[in-house]
Amino acid sequence: MAVPEGEISDALQVLRRVFGYDAFREGQGEIIEHVVAGNDALVLMPTGGGKSLCYQIPALVRKGVGVVISPLIALMQDQVDALRNAGVRAGFLNSTQDLDERRVVEAQFVAGELDLLYLAPERLKVASTVQLLDRGDIALFAIDEAHCVAQWGHDFRPDYLLLSGLHERWPDVPRIALTATATQATRTEIASRLNLEQARHFVASFDRPNIQYRIEPKNEPKRQLLHLLRTEHSGDAGIVYCLSRNSVEKIAEFLTANGIEAVPYHAGLDPRTRAENQSRFLREDGLVVVATIAFGMGIDKPDVRFVAHLDLPKSVEGYYQETGRAGRDGLPSTAWLAYGLNDVVNLRKMIDTSEGDAAHRRRLSVHLDAMLALCETVECRRVQLLNYFGQDGEPCGNCDTCLTPPESWDGTIAAQKLLSAIVRLDRERRQKFGAGHVIDILTGKKNAKVIQFDHDALSVFGVGSELRDTEWRGVVRQLLAQGLLAVESNYGALVLTDTSPEVLKGARKVMLRREPEPTKAAKAAKTAKERKAPVDLPSEAMPVFERLRTWRAAQAKDQGVPAYVIFHDATLREIATAMPSSLTELGKISGVGENKLAKYGNQVLETLTPA
Numbered sequence: 232m233a234v235p236e237g238e239i240s241d242a243l244q245v246l247r248r249v250f251g252y253d254a255f256r257e258g259q260g261e262i263i264e265h266v267v268a269g270n271d272a273l274v275l276m277p278t279g280g281g282k283s284l285c286y287q288i289p290a291l292v293r294k295g296v297g298v299v300i301s302p303l304i305a306l307m308q309d310q311v312d313a314l315r316n317a318g319v320r321a322g323f324l325n326s327t328q329d330l331d332e333r334r335v336v337e338a339q340f341v342a343g344e345l346d347l348l349y350l351a352p353e354r355l356k357v358a359s360t361v362q363l364l365d366r367g368d369i370a371l372f373a374i375d376e377a378h379c380v381a382q383w384g385h386d387f388r389p390d391y392l393l394l395s396g397l398h399e400r401w402p403d404v405p406r407i408a409l410t411a412t413a414t415q416a417t418r419t420e421i422a423s424r425l426n427l428e429q430a431r432h433f434v435a436s437f438d439r440p441n442i443q444y445r446i447e448p449k450n451e452p453k454r455q456l457l458h459l460l461r462t463e464h465s466g467d468a469g470i471v472y473c474l475s476r477n478s479v480e481k482i483a484e485f486l487t488a489n490g491i492e493a494v495p496y497h498a499g500l501d502p503r504t505r506a507e508n509q510s511r512f513l514r515e516d517g518l519v520v521v522a523t524i525a526f527g528m529g530i531d532k533p534d535v536r537f538v539a540h541l542d543l544p545k546s547v548e549g550y551y552q553e554t555g556r557a558g559r560d561g562l563p564s565t566a567w568l569a570y571g572l573n574d575v576v577n578l579r580k581m582i583d584t585s586e587g588d589a590a591h592r593r594r595l596s597v598h599l600d601a602m603l604a605l606c607e608t609v610e611c612r613r614v615q616l617l618n619y620f621g622q623d624g625e626p627c628g629n630c631d632t633c634l635t636p637p638e639s640w641d642g643t644i645a646a647q648k649l650l651s652a653i654v655r656l657d658r659e660r661r662q663k664f665g666a667g668h669v670i671d672i673l674t675g676k677k678n679a680k681v682i683q684f685d686h687d688a689l690s691v692f693g694v695g696s697e698l699r700d701t702e703w704r705g706v707v708r709q710l711l712a713q714g715l716l717a718v719e720s721n722y723g724a725l726v727l728t729d730t731s732p733e734v735l736k737g738a739r740k741v742m743l744r745r746e747p748e749p750t751k752a753a754k755a756a757k758t759a760k761e762r763k764a765p766v767d768l769p770s771e772a773m774p775v776f777e778r779l780r781t782w783r784a785a786q787a788k789d790q791g792v793p794a795y796v797i798f799h800d801a802t803l804r805e806i807a808t809a810m811p812s813s814l815t816e817l818g819k820i821s822g823v824g825e826n827k828l829a830k831y832g833n834q835v836l837e838t839l840t841p842a
């Protein structure tokens with residue numbers, strides 16, 4: 232290293248010595264210096280951006296214990312294991328422990344024998360926890376997943392409201408709140424609820440360039456998913472999100488039946504199975520988890536290669552956070568979403584019948600509209616996503632709309648046909664019909680329902696034969712997204728909106744996105760992946776890399792920790808390529824800190840030379 236030790240900051244020394252990384256990532260250095268100096272901070276950084284070090288390093292540099300508030304009880308053990316592997320003295324307090332275990336950690340805290348203490352927010356309700364904190368020396372408070380305090384967001388947790396009290400009780404302890412969710416509305420709410428208006432706000436770029444965003448119409452979801460996994464992600468670890476527990480179970484079974492190892496995860500499973508499935512996902516290579524959104528927050532598995540959504544997420548914030556779980560290691564990854572008309576209908580119904588006041592329902596509706604706009608955009612998805620978070624971007628060349636630019640077409644006449652069919656139906660009977668039936672009428676299908684209601688006698692019957700079924704569904708979806716059509720909550724019937732008459736009168740032009748031909752889009756995406764593929768290991772490094780992985784798997788199993796806690800894939804790759812011949816050389820590799828070098832160095836060097 233060129234800079235003499237004496238001249239580099241304590242923080243940089245800790246980064247190199249403890250974590251084995253050479254340099255800070257964008258934003259980290261500044262944030263860390265700010266907190267080390269005792270100031271408050273609100274940090275907005277995308278998932279995988281490197282938030283953890285922003286509080287872990289100040290906790291190590293400052294005197295006392297860094298107290299980390301996190302809602303992710305199920306992950307605290309892994310987080311603490313990972314820190315301990317790096318030689319950091321870490322512990323946690325949450326409801327999974329028995330009294331004895333808790334006592335040990337409490338004693339360590341009071342004695343100043345910890346660098347970091349992870350705490351579930353609900354513990355602060357207990358007077359004894361507050362008294363405990365009073366007895367120790369606190370270096371800082373880190374409030375992780377800070378968006379949980381915001382009701383505007385998508386992940387509100389009432390216990391987080393307790394955190395507003397930290398500042399009054401410990402006015403001299405710096406606080407750093409961190410989140411990957413950052414629309415202006417959420418950010419303002421976090422700042423006000425946590426009394427962080429005066430704090431400096433650090434907003435990193437939200438771009439995740441290694442993630443390829445793709446959204447396609449849902450035709451045969453299972454087949455589409457299987458195609459994606461087989462052609463682009465065979466043997467990869469990934470997450471498939473579904474809206475309901477029932478579909479989670481079904482899709483997991485379907486994948487397993489088709490030779491892809493998959494486990495379900497949802498709130499309806501018994502806690503043991505759930506914990507086991509999560510733990511398998513973290514510990515095994517190439518396992519797929521099919522889950523409701525109950526899964527994934529705080530999962531810092533670095534090599535999740537794809538995140539697939541089989542149902543429309545309820546908000547762009549949720550979508551971005553979920554897809555962000557792919558590719559934390561910076562290697563190419565896929566975020567894929569299949570979305571269809573029924574998604575819109577179902578989510579609208581859910582909103583209309585949801586509990587809470589009108590303001591709450593309006594909020595949900597705004598979130599959904601933004602999500603629909605993302606799905607139907609003809610512009611770069613990444614640009615649209617970044618704009619949503621108040622940031623600019625250039626067309627990225629790594630999303631479906633960049634790779635196969637969708638054509639837009641003048642859909643005014645199609646829209647008029649559809650809307651007038653709805654008007655006719657409304658007039659004929661006092662009964663309303665869903666999209667499927669309306670499309671059957673437009674395309675002139677004489678099926679049982681059409682005949683039963685004499686709908687083949689309507690003047691609009693068969694007037695829409697120029698478009699295929701799937702194209703009509705696209706028209707309906709896009710009119711819904713543009714607010715020119717609505718869905719009634721009771722039966723999912725299509726109804727007009729205030730703006731529909733403008734279209735019917737010809738006072739408004741409707742531009743629509745042409746449905747891509749599925750095969751074409753998939754092909755383009757594949758070539759892009761090939762182009763973007765990481766520099767693969769040179770062939771002579773492959774066997775070494777495999778040996779290192781085998782060694783790592785055995786270590787991980789011994790310690791009962793996920794493999795990445797020992798070393799990340801990226802570190803093993805670098806070792807296999809560089810072939811260090813001494814501990815000093817090994818210590819220069821990114822991700823090999825002092826503690827890991829001492830603990831594993833000799834074993835790694837031995838593994839490099841075949842027996």
Ligand code: ADP
Pocket residue numbers: 252253254255256259276277278279280281282283284531533559560
């Ligand atoms: P976040 O909490 O923002 O989602 P993490 O803190 O889990 O992200 O960091 C994501 C990954 O990046 C982790 O695997 C971490 O070890 C790695 N990382 C963070 N900072 C650096 C750095 N300065 N140099 C190299 N790797 C880093």
Ligand code: ZN
Pocket residue numbers: 611612613614626627628629630631632633634
């Ligand atoms: Zn793009």
